[in-house]
Amino acid sequence: MRRAEIGVCLILMVACMYLQAATEEQKMITVTGKLVRVVGIGGESTGWAIQLESEIKIEGKPVKSIEVNHQTKRFEKLDNKRVEATGKLTSWHGIERGDWPVLEVTAIREAKSK
Numbered sequence: 001m002r003r004a005e006i007g008v009c010l011i012l013m014v015a016c017m018y019l020q021a022a023t024e025e026q027k028m029i030t031v032t033g034k035l036v037r038v039v040g041i042g043g044e045s046t047g048w049a050i051q052l053e054s055e056i057k058i059e060g061k062p063v064k065s066i067e068v069n070h071q072t073k074r075f076e077k078l079d080n081k082r083v084e085a086t087g088k089l090t091s092w093h094g095i096e097r098g099d100w101p102v103l104e105v106t107a108i109r110e111a112k113s114k
Contacts, residue, residue: 030086031056031066031103032111035078038067044094046102048075050085058089058101067092070105084111 033052038045046069055062068075068085087105094100 027089028086028106029056029089029103030084032084033065033082035068035075035081035083035085035108037079040094040097042094042096044092044097046092047072050083050103063101066101066103068103068105068108070108074108078108078110082111082113083108 031050031052033050035048035050037047038049039047046067048069049065049067051065052063055064056066057063058066068087070087085103085105085108087103087107090102090104091099092102
């Protein structure tokens with residue numbers, strides 16, 4: 001009976017660790033700021049970023065803007081406007097820039113002015 005209890009505890013611990021790791025890989029966030037066009041060295045850019053209203057930390061580093069990836073036509077309609085965007089935080093890799101965070105947008109809308 002004691003072995004069964006220990007076995008169940010171990011299985012639950014492993015399952016919890018797996019779920020935590022899976023959650024971190026697909027971290028969804030919502031940000032608010034001004035949607036702007038950007039250019040990257042060697043073309044390593046999504047072409048769009050949100051200049052955040054307040055600094056956030058990504059992987060322990062302070063960030064004032066984050067590149068975003070989604071349908072370009074949708075972004076063009078919101079260019080230079082205050083937006084609220086929700087999406088999955090991912091990491092892109094390039095030769096010139098190395099790794100950088102990109103928000104894969106699942107929803108974006110114009111936000112009301114402060």
